[in-house]
Amino acid sequence: MTELAGLTLAAPVLVASGCGGTGRELAAYGPLADLGGFVTRSITLNPRPGGPLPRIAETPSGLVHAVGLQNPGLEPFLATELPWLAQQGTRVVVSIAGSSLGEYAELARRLGRSPGVSAIEVNLSSPDAPTTGVFDVREPFHAASVVAAVHRDLPRGVPVLAKLRTDVVRVVESARTVLDAGADAVVVGNALPAAMPDGRQAGLSGPAILPVALRCVAEVCAELPGAQVVGAGGITSADDARSFLAAGAVAVQLGTALLHDPTAAARIVADLHDVVPEPTID
Amino acid sequence: MTELAGLTLAAPVLVASGCGGTGRELAAYGPLADLGGFVTRSITLNPRPGGPLPRIAETPSGLVHAVGLQNPGLEPFLATELPWLAQQGTRVVVSIAGSSLGEYAELARRLGRSPGVSAIEVNLSSPDAPTTGVFDVREPFHAASVVAAVHRDLPRGVPVLAKLRTDVVRVVESARTVLDAGADAVVVGNALPAAMPDGRQAGLSGPAILPVALRCVAEVCAELPGAQVVGAGGITSADDARSFLAAGAVAVQLGTALLHDPTAAARIVADLHDVVPEPTID
Amino acid sequence: MTQTPRRGPVHVTGELLATKKVGAYHHLTLVAPGVADGFRPGNFVAISVGESRLARRSFWIHRVKPVGGYGAALELVVEATGPGATWLTRLAPGARLEVTGPLGRPFALPKEPVSCLLVGDGYAAAPLFPLAERLRERDCPVTLLVAGSDEAHLLSALEARRSARAVTVVTADGSVGRKGTVADAVDEVLARAGAEVVYAAGPVPTLHAVAAAAEAHGAWSQTALERPLTCATGLCQGCVVPVVGEDGVSRTVRACHDGPVLRGDRVRWADLGADLGQVR
Amino acid sequence: MTQTPRRGPVHVTGELLATKKVGAYHHLTLVAPGVADGFRPGNFVAISVGESRLARRSFWIHRVKPVGGYGAALELVVEATGPGATWLTRLAPGARLEVTGPLGRPFALPKEPVSCLLVGDGYAAAPLFPLAERLRERDCPVTLLVAGSDEAHLLSALEARRSARAVTVVTADGSVGRKGTVADAVDEVLARAGAEVVYAAGPVPTLHAVAAAAEAHGAWSQTALERPLTCATGLCQGCVVPVVGEDGVSRTVRACHDGPVLRGDRVRWADLGADLGQVR
Numbered sequence A, B: 001m002t003e004l005a006g007l008t009l010a011a012p013v014l015v016a017s018g019c020g021g022t023g024r025e026l027a028a029y030g031p032l033a034d035l036g037g038f039v040t041r042s043i044t045l046n047p048r049p050g051g052p053l054p055r056i057a058e059t060p061s062g063l064v065h066a067v068g069l070q071n072p073g074l075e076p077f078l079a080t081e082l083p084w085l086a087q088q089g090t091r092v093v094v095s096i097a098g099s100s101l102g103e104y105a106e107l108a109r110r111l112g113r114s115p116g117v118s119a120i121e122v123n124l125s126s127p128d129a130p131t132t133g134v135f136d137v138r139e140p141f142h143a144a145s146v147v148a149a150v151h152r153d154l155p156r157g158v159p160v161l162a163k164l165r166t167d168v169v170r171v172v173e174s175a176r177t178v179l180d181a182g183a184d185a186v187v188v189g190n191a192l193p194a195a196m197p198d199g200r201q202a203g204l205s206g207p208a209i210l211p212v213a214l215r216c217v218a219e220v221c222a223e224l225p226g227a228q229v230v231g232a233g234g235i236t237s238a239d240d241a242r243s244f245l246a247a248g249a250v251a252v253q254l255g256t257a258l259l260h261d262p263t264a265a266a267r268i269v270a271d272l273h274d275v276v277p278e279p280t281i282d
Numbered sequence C, D: 001m002t003q004t005p006r007r008g009p010v011h012v013t014g015e016l017l018a019t020k021k022v023g024a025y026h027h028l029t030l031v032a033p034g035v036a037d038g039f040r041p042g043n044f045v046a047i048s049v050g051e052s053r054l055a056r057r058s059f060w061i062h063r064v065k066p067v068g069g070y071g072a073a074l075e076l077v078v079e080a081t082g083p084g085a086t087w088l089t090r091l092a093p094g095a096r097l098e099v100t101g102p103l104g105r106p107f108a109l110p111k112e113p114v115s116c117l118l119v120g121d122g123y124a125a126a127p128l129f130p131l132a133e134r135l136r137e138r139d140c141p142v143t144l145l146v147a148g149s150d151e152a153h154l155l156s157a158l159e160a161r162r163s164a165r166a167v168t169v170v171t172a173d174g175s176v177g178r179k180g181t182v183a184d185a186v187d188e189v190l191a192r193a194g195a196e197v198v199y200a201a202g203p204v205p206t207l208h209a210v211a212a213a214a215e216a217h218g219a220w221s222q223t224a225l226e227r228p229l230t231c232a233t234g235l236c237q238g239c240v241v242p243v244v245g246e247d248g249v250s251r252t253v254r255a256c257h258d259g260p261v262l263r264g265d266r267v268r269w270a271d272l273g274a275d276l277g278q279v280r
């Protein structure tokens, strides 16, 4: 059993934001309850149609994507997506993105009161923020101000995960300031800021970026021993997951791997079980 | 013909620092004179034995490396490596790294007076600087202070290239400040800060990182229209090179591609010629 | 139109049994346990094509056929257009393949025995052959319009003739059948067949022409779209198609999950420009 | 010891002609124009093993043989230990391969016809067979010590018997020849052969044992090291080996470029610990 931000998770493997559809598409391949949690795509206050096509391109061992945070907006999410997710027996983590502190606060207020929300993940690391109009977190204090706004407006008992950029120069300071501002754990990290072949701003994810994410996770865990860190970036196997856990992460998230193999998360959960037997209490 | 920092290059493709050996190993596969230039591995004042093994590991479509700037030090370099390089009919760019501003200045002074040095490339982006003890450039002003020190001590006519990290948040500001401090061009960029499988600090290079480098090059070229930018990161084909040139780079550097195929630079030079015929003057 | 609920898709390690070159295409036979079970015409499979290529490649299920000892095998028709598909056509029998399927919303079948026109262009005629069989089982008279750039790019209509009342063949170079495109021929064939439902699979211009012709003749159209699919399973939102909903409101649907078969009168064809996607 | 200057290496697209399984190994025959030309025993080739794996994989050149219409072909002996080598052994004939070679500093040959002992462990015996031939051409009496974990991991010494005066076989499980390792047998074989030069290829512990035995008997040793090579061409400095120079000063050399054959008395074997490299 994994303990994250006061929550008990069935496994140390979660679905990363934006890579599990509405949950139903993934559930076609196996129960979500087997996983440690499901992070929704980033939800915004108002509906967002997403960016122009092509939105995703293949690069060697990676994907570059500029989906543009397509989502139905908060109200339809609460009405149609959340209730179904809440019944799946998994931890539902709602990722949020806003264009202003006020929007983040509003999202926190509404979601904090909604049954079925296990935690809020604050997206502070959109790789194409300048294009999409999402609040552009460039300095650690930007991140901290968002987390503070969210934290203030969230009922007690709903933990906050702060999802940071895997920017090795600032990730430790960013983690420290968001934890100070009230985050219960940090997620390190998001897709790397990158370009589509045609030059548009995009995010790079997949196995290509694993060594960068691992470096950032290792530095945060080493510098902030008390911090709870969730690692993400390029994980496709139980061995990958183990390197993040070995570096000090309490759990990992899987994104691109699911786009390539919708059973990847369940497979890794099973493989982790096989080799590291749970300690038995007696 | 390519013009870079006042130098005429035979082609817009250079050998990246640390990936062409001493030059002789690469010359076994074809004359260096066919290439736009040869950047040496980063030379330090004193000899450096390099880091422990394993120094290089394979990751999907990338390499992570912690060579630790192994090099013979300035004196032996001047005595044994430079004279041979200077005779190859290519532009010799000497990359330098130091642990202090004084070391950088000393390197510049000595190299500036050495015949055969076409330009100095200042390594401001070592991915494992904290481990190797090289001056750790975390903020743009750190980079500018190194460039200023080098610039001051270099004879006129020896241009300075500043090699920056592909850190999207700061790369534009870094480029601006080093150009202000006297750099003639910027190289964007180095291997990404990453971890070896065993957790040691390392750099990630190769096709895996191309979309990140391309993003940074595109941002610098868009924000600083007058700047001369050399792009580097994951280039393995003429098409890759063309995307950097299309984003505004005047030339590109090739590193990891050469480790995989020692003829890669010559091949790309030829392929670029084939498709973009040089304008004829008559 | 009815559509019986189908079993869900599975993700399995399959095995390539055989590859046969027929004209410009490679017919691949593979076993992928569980994929054939819920198959309906218009479903497709997604296949991983090498370790460093993370986007899946999708292929119409052309046929499901029993294979001794293996249960059912799938037949796919692959054109080696780019590196991904080429990789696939070069595999030796026995190669293991990651296969996901059956995917996507299949062709909806008519409740009544109405006259149907099936239009297939290039390899995309592949899903129409099993469709023709199902329609014949429902006593729907079937007319086929098969198109290709030349003879090599024409999916053999031989077997389909068994299920079809009439078959028209057009090629762009006139090497077989009439010279011309689907757009040139569809109006006349549609009128002659008196079809009430038109099914089509092929490049976007072909589908657009078919949808327009159907609308002009007051027929239903069911168009099977090919868009660049990254996950092919509805997870990534990379494959959106602009449509007009039943309510008249414009929105987007996912080609892989809400399609690939969409009502021709709902797709905003004009907004599916070249800039909206790379596949054909 | 003499060493004639050799032509430089080339990087070419080669073609796999055939793969034959022999015991635990795969014998690959490939053409790689120009690579065979400058071959000397102890040279190796570097091969690219798939698009996403950027480190080259190195293999001893086991044999150079004429092939009708192709000029010379290379024979390699590959053990499918990890994913890279396995990828290689699974290729179908006709596959194209990026090959660089001949690489590395080969075995130095004696000027005089002196008695030589050749020690090969596992697939690494591969470069010793062509070496035995060259030595015989120079009238050097050759003794062979061939080792392996079991019969399947023993490179057939049949042909080498033609070039060798005596052949000793040891296997770790005793399935063929004597039971034991090179370390157990080398002293006795060396003494019996009265060898003045010992050539060895195999895992580090084997080479270390051979170098020590040679030193004890006052013989020269030439050890062919396998270290993890990334570029294999001397560019990356990833493959350093600690040595003691002629001047007695410790330094590092590149296994790929300054080796792989190094004088056994120069290598600082104790500093080549497991932490210094992953390959064997």
Ligand SMILES: Cc1cc2nc3c(=O)[nH]c(=O)nc-3n(C[C@H](O)[C@H](O)[C@H](O)COP(=O)(O)OP(=O)(O)OC[C@H]3O[C@@H](n4cnc5c(N)ncnc54)[C@H](O)[C@@H]3O)c2cc1C
Pocket (backbone or CB within 6 Å): A056, A057, A058, A059, C044, C049, C055, C056, C057, C058, C059, C060, C061, C076, C077, C078, C079, C080, C081, C082, C083, C084, C085, C086, C123, C124, C126, C225, C226, C227, C228, C229, C230, C231, C260, C278, C279
């Ligand atoms: C529902 C459906 C059914 C299809 N059925 C068939 C069929 O039966 N037979 C057939 O031959 N083809 C079929 N296709 C087309 C097929 O899936 C491939 O698009 C086609 O084979 C070209 O792929 P490639 O790998 O050769 O192209 P590539 O040249 O490898 O790809 C072209 C370029 O696009 C990029 N790219 C390719 N696919 C994607 C993607 N999904 N996401 C992001 N980037 C991508 C690649 O990186 C590359 O740069 C179908 C497509 C769809 C959507």
Ligand SMILES: Cc1cc2nc3c(=O)[nH]c(=O)nc-3n(C[C@H](O)[C@H](O)[C@H](O)COP(=O)(O)OP(=O)(O)OC[C@H]3O[C@@H](n4cnc5c(N)ncnc54)[C@H](O)[C@@H]3O)c2cc1C
Pocket (backbone or CB within 6 Å): B056, B057, B058, B059, D044, D049, D055, D056, D057, D058, D059, D060, D061, D076, D077, D078, D079, D080, D081, D082, D083, D084, D085, D086, D123, D124, D126, D225, D226, D227, D228, D229, D230, D231, D260, D278, D279
């Ligand atoms: C001079 C020389 C000659 C050789 N001759 C032979 C021969 O004749 N026959 C034979 O079977 N083998 C030979 N080898 C060993 C061979 O090159 C491979 O190391 C071996 O086949 C295992 O490779 P693999 O790809 O299967 O291992 P993998 O399992 O793919 O690699 C093992 C691990 O190490 C990493 N890795 C592998 N190689 C490198 C590298 N070069 N740099 C960085 N990381 C790396 C991989 O990423 C992987 O994690 C020789 C090696 C050398 C140095």
Ligand SMILES: Cc1cc2nc3c(=O)[nH]c(=O)nc-3n(C[C@H](O)[C@H](O)[C@H](O)COP(=O)(O)O)c2cc1C
Pocket (backbone or CB within 6 Å): A016, A017, A018, A019, A041, A042, A063, A065, A067, A069, A095, A123, A163, A189, A190, A191, A204, A205, A206, A207, A209, A232, A233, A234, A235, A253, A254, A255, A256, A257, C236
């Ligand atoms: C198609 C796609 C959409 C994504 N959408 C979001 C999102 O809405 N919010 C977010 O925080 N991260 C998003 N991400 C980033 C992932 O959650 C994840 O952090 C990142 O891709 C790195 O992990 P991976 O390499 O396992 O994919 C998205 C990634 C992909 C590939």
Ligand SMILES: Cc1cc2nc3c(=O)[nH]c(=O)nc-3n(C[C@H](O)[C@H](O)[C@H](O)COP(=O)(O)O)c2cc1C
Pocket (backbone or CB within 6 Å): B016, B017, B018, B019, B040, B041, B042, B063, B065, B067, B069, B095, B123, B163, B189, B190, B191, B204, B205, B206, B207, B209, B232, B233, B234, B235, B253, B254, B255, B256, B257, D236
């Ligand atoms: C083995 C290796 C050694 C390197 N050594 C240096 C170095 O000494 N100085 C430096 O500035 N960059 C060094 N680099 C970085 C490259 O010059 C290049 O900037 C980087 O690898 C990105 O380009 P690539 O993807 O084409 O390799 C090294 C890279 C590799 C792979």
Ligand code: FES
Pocket (backbone or CB within 6 Å): C228, C229, C230, C231, C232, C233, C234, C235, C236, C237, C238, C239, C254, C255, C256, C257
């Ligand atoms: S391809 Fe991913 S949602 Fe359709």
Ligand code: FES
Pocket (backbone or CB within 6 Å): D228, D229, D230, D231, D232, D233, D234, D235, D236, D237, D238, D239, D254, D255, D256, D257
């Ligand atoms: S493997 Fe690159 S220098 Fe030896």
